Amino acid sequence: MLTTHPFDDDKLREECGIFGVSGATTASAMVALGLHALQHRGQEAAGITSWDGREFHTTRAMGHVAGNFDNDEAIRALPGEVACGHVRYSTTGETSLRNVQPLYAELSTGGFAVAHNGNISNAMKLRRELIRRGSIFQSTSDTEVIIHLVATSSYRTLLDRFIDALKQVEGAYSLICMTAEGMIACRDPLGIRPLVMGKLGDAVIFASETVAFDVVGADYIRQVEPGELIVVPHGASAEQIRSHRPFGEVHPRPCIFEHVYFSRPDSIVDGSSVYSVRKSIGAQLALENPVEADYVIPVPDSGVPAAIGYAQQSGIPFELGIIRSHYIGRTFIQPGDQVRHLGVKLKHNANRALIDGKRIVLIDDSIVRGTTSLKIVQMMREAGAKEVHMRIASPPTRHSCFYGVDTPERTKLLAHKLDIGGMRDFIHADSLSFLSIDGLYKALGEAKRADIRPQYCDACFTGDYPTALTDQDEAEVRDQLELLSERVS
Incomplete structure (x- = not known):
């Protein structure tokens, strides 16, 4: 099989791109346009979840944004003024529809949808612990671990549960989450994966790259800071948007390869x-x-x-x-x-x-x-x-x-x-x-x-990894033990 870009087969690929809108009349249509601009960050699959004030609607599909979300019928199936979307390459979990994001679940606090760019480097360890405690996983994506950590947290409010979940994960994440209360956008404490914030009229927008704002006509406000959670309640005014920093001060380490290759040349990354x-x-x-x-x-x-x-x-x-x-x-x-x-x-x-x-x-x-x-x-x-x-x-x-x-x-x-x-x-x-x-x-x-x-x-x-690599370290130990066992036998 020869892929669309033969010379691109030997490139490092950014796993995902994410885009979210809160407060737009045609939120899902705007998300589809934003995902078009981020298509280079993931060409394997795409998905959009919307919220119409009563319930959530999700459409996920293999392939490009074009052909799946570029028609009136697809947009009508995603009503509401709040929506988020995701384009995907797979680095964890097999290539299948069940791993396409946004992932959605009904929790005790209500509906919860999440779109994730990054990789949880202790996801397998957390997954085993959650399964032992009774969690039932529907995908092989590391992102689903976050949903189960939120669901099983002992904290009372959804925001506290979410923060509790994030404090248990290692690695890199930029997340856009949707709940019945509002939208949450956040980056890991090191800011490894990018996430930026924009505005179009009264709508608040989050995206992996500023080029997505250009496509929908939005203004770039600023980057979501490393370790920052921004909460946008449904129908919120600018004064009601809240910024939280629950992780303490950490020296940021954003991905240098965004400047070399991943980001589109017409984007602004880290202010440059x-x-x-x-x-x-x-x-x-x-x-x-x-x-x-x-x-x-x-x-x-x-x-x-x-x-x-x-x-x-x-x-x-x-x-x-x-x-x-x-x-x-x-x-x-x-x-x-x-x-x-x-x-x-x-x-x-x-x-x-x-x-x-x-x-x-x-x-x-x-x-x-x-x-x-x-x-x-x-x-x-x-x-x-x-x-x-x-x-x-x-x-x-x-x-x-x-x-x-x-x-x-x-x-x-x-x-x-x-x-x-x-x-x-x-x-x-x-x-x-x-x-x-x-x-x-x-x-x-x-x-x-x-x-x-x-x-x-x-x-x-x-080779200077800024976080622990729990799953990778455990895999290397297993490989060494298997090799030793083969030699002994």
């Missing part, structure tokens, strides 16, 4: 233009890793801003040496390397007249397994490139992410298996260089990475 940051990353890459060449060529589409920055800093002309077709839908091709390679060319093709006989610098955002880079270099060679130099706008990805990103096992990461020279030989490039970790921080406005208190979660590059 993603597009401008990526250009700065490209400029820093040129300073650290210069090379003599005829053209700077981006790997479409994620490498474009960094390539512009590299070209401007180096003085080497920027050119589009790989042309991407945006009119090829999902393509299913029988196995076979030759036919599969032809399928790739349906989506991307070398600009042969430009490349033939030239020395080129290819700019991409990352190397994961290395299969994508290998295909691209091969394509450039076949188009007649005299030299192919690869420059990567981030440090080597040597570690897996456990905070809501679809990352291969560490043993499958090319930078974990090989040094730079080995990686260069694997992709058959004339040279290969990566941006340094200090260079990445400089592009983000920091002097360098602070060894004691880094400003971002950069665990995929450094």
